[in-house]
Amino acid sequence: MDFWPEFLASSWGREFVAGGFGGIAGVISGYPLDTLRVMQQQSISGSALKIFRNIIVNDGPAGLFRGMTAPLASVTFQNAAVFQIYAVLSRAFNSSSQSKIGDPPSYKAVAFAGVGTGALQSLILSPVELVKIRLQLQSSSHAISSSSSSSSSSSSHRGPLSVAKSIYKTEGLRGIYKGLTITILRDAPAHGIYFWTYECMREQFHPGCRKTSQESVGTMLVAGGLAGVASWVFCYPLDVLKTRIQGQTKSSSRKYNGIVDCLSKSVREEGYRVLWRGLGTAVARAFVVNGAIFAAYEITLRCLFSNGSNHTQQYDCPNLSQSQSPKKK
Template sequence: MDFWPEFLASSWGKEFVAGGFGGVAGIVSGYPLDTLRIRQQSSGSGSSSAINILRGIVRNEGLAALYRGMGAPLASVTFQNAMVFQIYAVLSQAFDTSVSIKDPPSYKGVALGGVGTGAIQSLILTPVELVKIQLQLQDQNRPKTHPMYCHKGPLSVARSIFHTKGLRGMYRGLGITVLRDAPAHGFYFWTYEYMREQFHPGCRKSGQESLRTMLVAGGLAGVASWICCYPLDVIKTRLQAQSPLAPLKYNGIVDCLRKSVREDGYGVLWRGLGTAVARAFVVNGAVFSAYEIALRCLFNNGDHASIPTENAL
């Protein structure tokens, strides 16, 4: 995402709002693919392709099931995006003080700032993704001893987990989320800053790259960040997919890794990667478009409205 130089602007609230619009657009556009990814990762059968899973969902649960659980990330996306933008802006400068505050952060600062941002945001993201995954997998996780077990929304899931497992249960998967998001954000920010500069030399300082440049650079950054951390994401999904009403199958990260590989082979660690990569490009495109359009609408002084959109890469 385009974190520089917007967060040095005095009207920080506009970036907060724009970040919220971008986050909402990304979630809405990519959520069906996210549901397919989660189902692929949690499936015990390696033969379940995204197309077969999609057909099964539409046939047995209806199209609305592709958006089940979207309320949890939507409810937190504005604050989460604003927090990520602000933390990254601060950390990317703090990790390399040799660069002037008037200049964009160095690539070293970008990477380290991304790692720190990913680690910190995990504190908010862990319970949100836990609730989301529980809703996305509700039908296949319904215990036989609780045939009427059905949550109506994210609050119902959160109350159930908190009641049965306490606050610790809400943070199941925190460790693996940190291990996933810290390096992934480092790769994400570094790739984005590097690629936008390659597509449009000098744009990191001038801020005059085209919208197309931001979309493509962001899409590539999203793909790179997913590829580097994908096996960790599979383990995270399996840990957080366990029903709070049934005995836990996995006792931790290592135990989940061993049992998953023993049952389904090493290929399980990459199951659903194609769906995740496709979603990453779609989501980042939507996020960048919504974010930049919102900034241009919110800023009336013309600074952001002048960003070119028609230039070629």
């Protein structure tokens, strides 16, 4: 029973918990937009507004949150692992000969740490996103071009565990990790841009805050939002291909034999614009989600450090009614 108090008293324990809270805030705030993005990427036609109306009419508001259990159930560990791995790698890549004790990691170290973090977290994220995408696409409401409203199949509205078991039964372990390669190709460079942009933007908006941690909550939200937008714009074509690869089942009308085949068929059938379909929705979601993630992470981390008595660095828990978060002692 002494494990959790000791764990939370350590820097690793606090960073892990703060990362979990950040991930939860991100999933809840941006999931409806994520559902619209996935359906736009998979469909042949249909605007975000048309898809939104179709979901509300057929499934009600709950349809926008279908499949959220899978990422929400795993997000505490996944996002906590991301921030923890990033913290470790950013220190490892930082040149000790060029920095003083207490200085934040260099921007170069931040970028390299982000790339490594993105590659490693794909091992966790790929199966979770596979189940999420299957759940989001299984509803008949995403078939926008079809005016017929056929009855739902027996497999409709299954939970994430049921979908995961079905994938494993029909496709094996390889099926569970379908799309892993393209997930790594998407997330490794995207995370490098993600963390680099956040560190640059927070310093730009509030000079010196990387050392003092004095930035306001507004700075966290905007810097985090811009970091998310930058990373999504960079990796979006790969995300479209990933959605299509992971969304296909044995009964799918379209079959792709790998990344190159998916790219070739998608462009040949729908033009190069298909690679950017749903970008507007993704950008809007990215700003909301990643602003929430970084703000929740930073605030939780500082609150946890303010309650610690045996760590060398102490933080004051920020008062959200104030425009500025307090200094690090």
